[in-house]
Amino acid sequence: MDKLDQVLARIDTDLEAALGRLFALLRIRSISTDPAYAAECRACADWHVADLKTIGFDAVSHATPGHPIVVGHARGGGGPRALFYGHYDVQPVDPLELWDRDPFDPVIETLPDGTKVLRGRGTSDDKGQVMTFVEACRAWKAVTGALPIPMTILLEGEEESGGVNLPPFLKSHAAELRADIGLICDTTMWDPSTPAIQTMLRGLCGEEVFIHAADRDLHSGFYGSAAANPNHVLARIIADLHDAEGRVTLPGFYDGVPELPEALRRQWDSLNFDAAAFLGAVGLFVPAGEKGRSVLEMVWSRPTCEVNGMGGGYQGAGFKTVIPATASAKVSFRLVFDQDPHAIRAAFREFVSSRLPADCRATFAEHGSGRAIRFPIDDPAFARAREALTEEWGKPAVFVGGGGSIPVTHELKQALGMDVILAGFALEDDRIHSPNEKYNLESFRRGIRSWARILDALARG
């Protein structure tokens, strides 16, 4: 039995213990966007430090103005140095009443079709995925006494909250963090049996806008129609953000957005993406975006504008005849190719300001930004990683576009000159960011095995 086979066998026999470790991590309520959970975010960082030390990493939790950043280095064979990035923070859990159980009391469930899933906040995004990599390292260490390549693990706690503390940390610790290749496990498979590596990731520009009118809430019976109503003003602005063709109306929004190269379009066509199934899985039937574009284009290569939250006035039970002093919306733009998040933020603010009626003013809050990124998929490291995934899953791994944004990939490129292999084992139905988040047990088990193989492949390269 060669070393890799021993490592893979070890992974399978150690699975129950690995689940125990993951569950301990999942029980820590590390909701980064809510200051009430700051202590649990620190506890989560400390948990990782202690765990990484057991595998021989010299792990440290670095304080930041926000949540801590965990960094651990370990020696390995003579191959390329890898930097693995992950995040230990999770999304908020509201609306809590839609969860079937406590989001932070993880459990293994068996679905009606026999599929076993891990249920709870963070099982998929990103604690479960992070631990696939950590457990692969643990197995290598247990079997061979060392890691196959020299390695750094970097875990942050502000990925879900548009945190601003990682980029300066990367710059100030550049010498310590520099590596030959980046590795991230925060993406999905193509389908439950087909592994995937991302070829591109959309960027993000997050904005929050507040519309202010009167200096207090007013009784609509006394002031109705005479007083500016921020709900009406905000609704008009949101409505104006898209035209009848589903295009975003911000001036200059599509600057730097080319049509898809014909070769890539053909490759994507060959994936036989089932748009009806993609939408049908969440109760939808008709693509809502730009007319004349395929669903795959919409979610992989086209920029978008989504209002993720809006609110103003009385939203409790019953009725209250109030004209609120303020209404607000959280708006995210997904960016592709060469779109500039700063230019788009400026265009949005100008768009809002130019639409304010008399007596209204707008204020803004910035919630993160990152450019889109594309990866050099012809690079030998990418080819070897693809072979390793193909080996584990018995099916060719595919190079795919990406819907979500992982701003750190851009920062890693900019600050450390590093390309990143994004290989993840989440599935589209994992309900990440939603109630009842899950991660398939097979995603976890074969995710660990996949990383064990990729580390081996990189070491041999």
Next chain:
Amino acid sequence: MDKLDQVLARIDTDLEAALGRLFALLRIRSISTDPAYAAECRACADWHVADLKTIGFDAVSHATPGHPIVVGHARGGGGPRALFYGHYDVQPVDPLELWDRDPFDPVIETLPDGTKVLRGRGTSDDKGQVMTFVEACRAWKAVTGALPIPMTILLEGEEESGGVNLPPFLKSHAAELRADIGLICDTTMWDPSTPAIQTMLRGLCGEEVFIHAADRDLHSGFYGSAAANPNHVLARIIADLHDAEGRVTLPGFYDGVPELPEALRRQWDSLNFDAAAFLGAVGLFVPAGEKGRSVLEMVWSRPTCEVNGMGGGYQGAGFKTVIPATASAKVSFRLVFDQDPHAIRAAFREFVSSRLPADCRATFAEHGSGRAIRFPIDDPAFARAREALTEEWGKPAVFVGGGGSIPVTHELKQALGMDVILAGFALEDDRIHSPNEKYNLESFRRGIRSWARILDALARG
């Protein structure tokens, strides 16, 4: 000293005790729209029953499917029988952080200009106003041993929540409740030194709309633009409700809305209403409503459509890249003249339904309705009440239009054939329905004295 003078003197010497009774009432958190406060609503009704009994009313708290209705009868002189209507429920208190103190811990404050005010939820709307009438009765009873006219007091607990239980109660208790004239104290003075009687009140149609799309919240990074976003759909519908001229776009909305009669317009012009001061008091400067209409028209005689609340997606601290499954809005229409609330509700629902894109559906909840109402201000009872107010305040009382809706006035007319004198002592700056609600101490003291005089005037008529 004639009887009235004795009663007025008694009111002034008893003021401290009257404030003690009002504060006990204000401490009961009777928020009718929130089921969590149902027991406090019951407690509030019981408090009134006990209090009215001390003045010789045979008061009873009647259970309803919602909050109780208090009814008390008292014998009096040979004049017309009066029915006084009031409500013991109050508006919710959110956002709580904008209150300078506990909304249910009332206090007397002295403003920088020396004005004394009662501060707390319900001081003005409507507990303080109700108690001006009750205390006037108490003084008459104390001085003369009886009330000047036979009287019924009716206090409900669902005025602030579009309750549906009063109209059937009025019908089923019509024989017991029938009277010659209705009295209500739930309106404002013209200005702090000028008393007013309402000539008309706008009606109300309250609607809540929910826009549903996917069967769960979605990650906007995966589904953005491909999936219908209820926030966008709702914003478009809200934006479409008004045109660029500030007019409501519901088909048929202005049916039954005549131009103001020239005589009434002249009377209103003679009031020298200061629109700039009215808006300036809340930090506004430019009328937001129908172009070409005066502010007084907007708030007294024109129908309106206001979105009192809207919400969808993540509204907590930070950011969450979610496409919500649902977004919702609470919309109120203020109605004038012969507008039909049921026709307008139907028009709104059709308006929404006709604007739903593929994959979206709408559901609705009804929150109260009432037609506009006009009063026979040439009736002798109205003239006598006006004289009594003029006497107390040393300034001619004015007949004014009305901004708020008091649906019960229509029900009293319909179920009991009764006209209603609406005389209230609240001020425009009382912040009713808002944080830091107040009622001027002088509104309370002279309000009691005003009712004492009105009862006397009615008895003499």
